[in-house]
Amino acid sequence: MQPAHDLALLLARFQFAFTVGVHIIFPAFSIGLAAYLAVLEGLWLKTGRPVFLDLYRYWIKVFSIVFGMGVVSGLVMSYEFGTNWSVFSQKAGPITGVLLSYEVMTAFFLEAGFLGVMLFGMNKVGRGLHFAATCCVSIGTLISMTWILSSNSWMQTPRGYSIDPTTGRFMPADWLAIIFNPSFPFRLVHMGLAAFLSVAFIVGATGAWHMLKARREGRIASEPVRVMFSMAMWMAAIVAPIQIMAGDAHGLNTLKYQPAKIAAMEGDWTSEGRAPELLFGIPNMKEERTDYAVKVPLLGSLILTHSLEGKVPGLKDFPRDQRPPSPVIFFSFRIMVALGMLMALVGFWSLWLRRNSTLFTNTLFHRVALCMAPAGFLALLCGWITTEVGRQPWTVYGLLRTSDSVSPIALSSMAVTMTAFVVVYVLVFGSGMGILVRLLGRAPQEGEHDTPPSHASDILAARMHPDVIDPSAGKGA
Template identity: 80%
Template sequence: MVSTATALLLARFQFAFTVGFHIVFPAFSIGLAAYLAVLEGTWLKTGRQVYLDLYQYWLKVFSIVFAMGVVSGLVMSYEFGTNWSVFSRKAGPITGVLLSYEVMTAFFLEAGFLGVMLFGMNKVGRGLHFAATCLVSLGTLISMTWILASNSWMQTPRGYMIEPGTGRFLPADWLAIIFNPSFPFRLLHMGLAAFLSVAFVVGATAAGHMLAARRRGERASEPVRVMFSMAMWMATIVAPLQLVAGDMHGLNTLEHQPAKIAAMEGDWTSEDHAPELLFGIPNMKTEHTDYAVGIPLLGSLILTHSLDGKVPGMKDFPAQDRPPSYVIFFTFRIMVALGMAMIGMGLWSLILRRRGQIYDSAGLHRAAVVMAPVGFVALLCGWVTTEVGRQPWTVYGLLRTENSVSPIMLPSMALTMTAFVVVYFFVFGSGLILLVRMLRHAPQTGEQGPSTDNSTSVLGARSHPHELPGHDTPHGSGPA
């Protein structure tokens, strides 16, 4: 029994480990592809060389990030069959179809136009190249949509029927399956998280180069300044929107997954006029949150938008159906704290922008460098909160995690887990080192992209795209 329980825990940890690595790269690709589309469109619209330079600079980064996202996602399809065969057999008629839609639409769209985007700047018309960039960006968004539709169905299943005798989930209403209750809120929340994560990486890169220029007694180049300005505008606008999206998502979760909310809040008894716990240590054995520090009435206000709204407690649910509060209590608070820090960063930059000091504040630039990973850390904390908060279910309320796993043995799980850790840290560690080395070099006038054709800088040397010959009219979820 102990061996079986440990094997299940390792299977869950293995999937969490691989998805945790993978989720960063698709999020990076989603945000960066949209940024590239904006840069190229702005270049075509204004003809300013600086936008082309930034496009070529970040296009090289995108090529590495996209490749690592594809590689990191391959192994998960095998894990469904090897470690989670019962889940695959029972939920596959729904989740498998949704994931196949992602391959047939989004992945084929991305793969079909990626080569044009990376290497076609000087080989196709500018309108066609811009269309390729937009279609790759659209492909990343469609990919996110299908994957979140699948995962959201596991959180709030709708539109299914259970086959007698086999227990398989069969589709009864595809619109209800896709547009399940949590899907719109999770799609918006994840999309904004991807944009914010990339904005803070872009901002940190620019800030680092501005600090280096300051140490040399120089003024940062125009591409660096423009890059920082665009990143801070994104933080200023999108971070508050993410707070609103998170609030909407929380209200939806309260309605459809109240046990998750109770675990996130560390509440054990349902009550109105509930406080908001800022700190504490949930104890699943004593059914109490130790060392609790809270603000009176704030819990009801946040969760119900009413001072006397009723907030659920963990004791409302059977012990075997409760999520592990000691995990998601902290990951949720880390996510919220980092979100507030991002809002603060955006407001700080806005104040300095109005004073004309956004490019001269060393304090702002140092803070931006420190904030480089916060978007991805917040994203990972949000993912852990969502997925661990679904436990002990793979399909919420219908299929338990312990009944979804394959008949695996502890030695084989331990061996594969060790292999995954070693290989992932070596391969993706090398990839991250390559990215950092690329970003250490500031974008230059006439920046070269991935293409070996050196005519790019010549194309960008004109003052306006209409002067260029041949110019066209501008126009990666699971049981863990």
């Protein structure tokens, strides 16, 4: 029975990882895009330049689809907590359930309450009220991220709880300590910046695509295309370096509270001062070593402790059954860092081109920007893998094991649901992504803000005033 249980646990973990991996893209997209829309509308109201309204009209269509897919994919995970992880829900529910309820009562209601005004109220309410609705939706996405990360961060660095000796349930003892647990501020900043950076590179890649297309057709890209590309590159140049510093601070916090995760990320097996940095290697969990290691002397201590003499933990400091799977997070962490550095380089390159007045004419840069479209989201996913896999073998770090959190579900049932999830997700969200690509494939134009009349309005106008639609109508009869 044990092998069957282990395989069912593996499938349950893979199913949740698959669903959360799909889901996390859309909230991050919504967070960054909602903020971008608020900035665009604010600039339009302040300057009166139609180009900002053109871009607002263009990107709000994308936002509506992304937001809808985020809601749908998020609902699935709520059910998984009850079906696949009922033991975890029963034990940690008094804390995580309350935090997620706060997210619904504050953020989701705020977003839902103003989303309709934001999407359909431009010509029905005043400009100030519509801008307020856009800001409320943007704030709602940030509040949603705050509560979800507070819940997840508590699982990483649990504080403010007591354990019921009879039921083994985690009971709240100090809500401030629970919400503002040690890793929460660092993870909140890191995730928020990741969302903004990811959307910046999507916007920038869209602008690059349309500038390249315009150049192939022998014309100049429209003003909305140039403006959104410029704004995206400003965001990349400013946020990418800040994200690197935020990641460094997050790493110091992780070293303090989750040293086993740091040891697995670095592929270090013995704790030592003046430790090297492993640029590459293949961690060998069985032999307790990292094969084919490429090291830079002293750099590990300098990065992790900001001191050449700093001591770096090793996986041998921890029992075998409490070690995260180093090969997974060793590579996911390095991919994330490499993408972050690459995004920063693109941002700095854009500043140099801007200084030389070639930002809109450098074809090579536009091609690089186009290729960087998924970079932010790939880095986000790699960071999420590093965080979640690095917490293993725990769901609540150091207190509740993942193997003790899964529901008693038969292996056959888990295999069927896993297959169904993959098939449905590929069909539904694959179609959604196809629609997004089609929307982004059409360039924003000057005058995008001038809403054309609907087909029904055309018919009504034609019946009442034929000359409005066809000046020749009725003549020569």
